[in-house]
Amino acid sequence: CAPQRIRQDDATLGAQSAREAALLAQTHWQLSGRIAVSNGDDGGNADVEWQQQRDRYDLRLRAPVTGKNWRLHGDARSATLEGAREQALHGSNAAELLAREVNWQLPVNELEYWVRGLRAPGPRAELVFDAQQRPATLQQSGWTIEYRDYFSDREPALPRKVFATKGKHRVRLFIESWQVQ
Amino acid sequence: ETARARLDAFAKGLQSVSAGFEQTVFDANDKPGKKTSGTLAVQAPRQFRWDVSKPYEQQIVADGMHVWIYDPDLEQVTVRSQSVEEAHSPLTVLTDLAQLDRDFAASEQGEHDGLSWLRLKSKAKEPEFEYADFGFACADAAKKTCGGAVVLQRMLFKDTLGNRTETRFSDWQRNPKLAADRFTFTPPPGVDVIGEVKPGAEVHPLND
Numbered sequence: 001c002a003p004q005r006i007r008q009d010d011a012t013l014g015a016q017s018a019r020e021a022a023l024l025a026q027t028h029w030q031l032s033g034r035i036a037v038s039n040g041d042d043g044g045n046a047d048v049e050w051q052q053q054r055d056r057y058d059l060r061l062r063a064p065v066t067g068k069n070w071r072l073h074g075d076a077r078s079a080t081l082e083g084a085r086e087q088a089l090h091g092s093n094a095a096e097l098l099a100r101e102v103n104w105q106l107p108v109n110e111l112e113y114w115v116r117g118l119r120a121p122g123p124r125a126e127l128v129f130d131a132q133q134r135p136a137t138l139q140q141s142g143w144t145i146e147y148r149d150y151f152s153d154r155e156p157a158l159p160r161k162v163f164a165t166k167g168k169h170r171v172r173l174f175i176e177s178w179q180v181q
Numbered sequence: 182e183t184a185r186a187r188l189d190a191f192a193k194g195l196q197s198v199s200a201g202f203e204q205t206v207f208d209a210n211d212k213p214g215k216k217t218s219g220t221l222a223v224q225a226p227r228q229f230r231w232d233v234s235k236p237y238e239q240q241i242v243a244d245g246m247h248v249w250i251y252d253p254d255l256e257q258v259t260v261r262s263q264s265v266e267e268a269h270s271p272l273t274v275l276t277d278l279a280q281l282d283r284d285f286a287a288s289e290q291g292e293h294d295g296l297s298w299l300r301l302k303s304k305a306k307e308p309e310f311e312y313a314d315f316g317f318a319c320a321d322a323a324k325k326t327c328g329g330a331v332v333l334q335r336m337l338f339k340d341t342l343g344n345r346t347e348t349r350f351s352d353w354q355r356n357p358k359l360a361a362d363r364f365t366f367t368p369p370p371g372v373d374v375i376g377e378v379k380p381g382a383e384v385h386p387l388n389d
Contacts, residue, residue, distance in 0.1 A: 040375075
């Protein structure tokens, strides 16, 4: 039978706010897993290590076949991409830099929230919940994020499988491990 | 006996090869990270397979025209044309020494850890990696000179950001009888395929 889905109401939104407060208090976290990004006609796979300290992000991506490596790091106002060209490339934000330099659509600053099952600050978000009152689907800024699996051995639960789409753009993330301080 | 001599002996008459692998990635400060294991197969001139079985499943198949990557956890197959991908992979040189000398500069790295080491540096303008080191042993461990029976035991791969990938090989099979469809990838039913396959791209191994 299809998994139970609950629309957002006072109870589920209350649970989500409590969840967000608890997770936002953990300002240092790290995930390790695999990511696939595609724009509908072609796509790329990579191993991903994502370290976050407050608003500082540090993403390391490694392609499986060639072992090609990229590193994307910065904060809310700056982004640096290493490994795409001989010299490092800079931009004001990660998503714009990736789109410009390697034609990848990766909303990094929002994913920082979405990957933990949180609403990103700013535009309104629409949520649908699962039976344990955890986000099953989150829609925000034109993206639809599906939470297909969670690590339920921790409280609050953190996602294990995050599939995001926006039109023909697609970001799929399988998280092998979380470290949270 | 130089490492190059051992590579030549290893690659001599090698049309196809298969082996087991264990791979560990070390970051720039040598901290060990992800460890994976599985099997690989290479067939002249441009086909190879890299199947991860632990700790997750992932299949990478280069069929001569395309590179297919199937990741069951991501419930998706991505496919890209092979020309870009395989030209940069040190793996395919094992069955195509002509490509090795065309795409890479080889230099002796001497003996350590009981192996004789050869370094390959890519000649590409913007190489995808710093270098790849091949560590060769004699098939008969007691021997000092291998007399043609050589085993590639380790490969060390340094990328442009200073990470190091250490691969240990085991159970080499020389010119094994590989199933005809070993290097053909058929997406499992119901799984999304991302990327285009050039229609009618027939695969003809170019046995020169």
